[in-house]
């Protein structure tokens with residue numbers, strides 16, 4: 001269970017952008033989150049992924065309360081999350097070949113020996129050829145780079161996926177391909193998903209349920225728990 005309760009968060013404690021928001025996602029469930037631009041969806045997604053520390057409120061991951069965000073969360077808690085952002089160029093180190101980009105979480109957690117096999121399997125899954133894997137970010141398209149970022153998000157086999165407008169800058173066929181990869185992974189792993197977006201049609205088709213930002217303020221638990 002991923003439980004966010006009474007989250008207040010932002011970039012200046014005097015003017016939080018997220019105020020008293022609660023969201024609960026049951027294991028294996030997928031929740032789409034819609035809301036107007038600038039309302040705080042990405043900030044909440046970063047809190048959910050343990051990348052941004054809330055000013056107040058609690059995050060409980062599979063029964064374990066998170067004591068602090070980022071490096072103060074335990075490694076077990078941090079590696080429970082795979083995160084994909086809207087802008088792959090901001091999320092990818094421009095010096096790394098795609099193969100190293102995908103393997104980077106394995107290296108960072110001392111599992112370098114698994115990298116070659118894991119990258120090969122994931123590259124096939126997301127549709128990246130061996131030739132593309134040898135290129136650096138500036139040598140591939142946005143869609144190809146986002147495929148690599150999704151592979152990187154899956155490489156530690158996370159129990160939770162946070163996709164923050166993952167497909168916002170992609171064409172329809174790449175969007176469909178990446179959503180299919182996420183759903184295939186979830187079907188095999190039982191991972192839960194928070195998908196932030198602007199496209200209600202896509203989120204309704206993709207997720208078990210779609211909630212609007214305003215509903216979270218009313219302390220609603222979208223997964224019916």
Ligand SMILES: Nc1ncnc2c1ncn2[C@@H]1O[C@H](COP(=O)(O)OP(=O)(O)OP(=O)(O)O)[C@@H](O)[C@H]1O
Nearest residue numbers: 010011017035036037038039040041042043044165
């Ligand atoms: N690093 C930051 N420093 C200061 N303010 C920020 C920062 N990131 C976001 N904000 C502000 O916080 C507010 C919420 O931003 P956030 O990105 O969470 O919204 P959003 O709902 O995801 O928007 P969009 O749908 O346009 O991506 C906005 O007013 C934004 O300008």
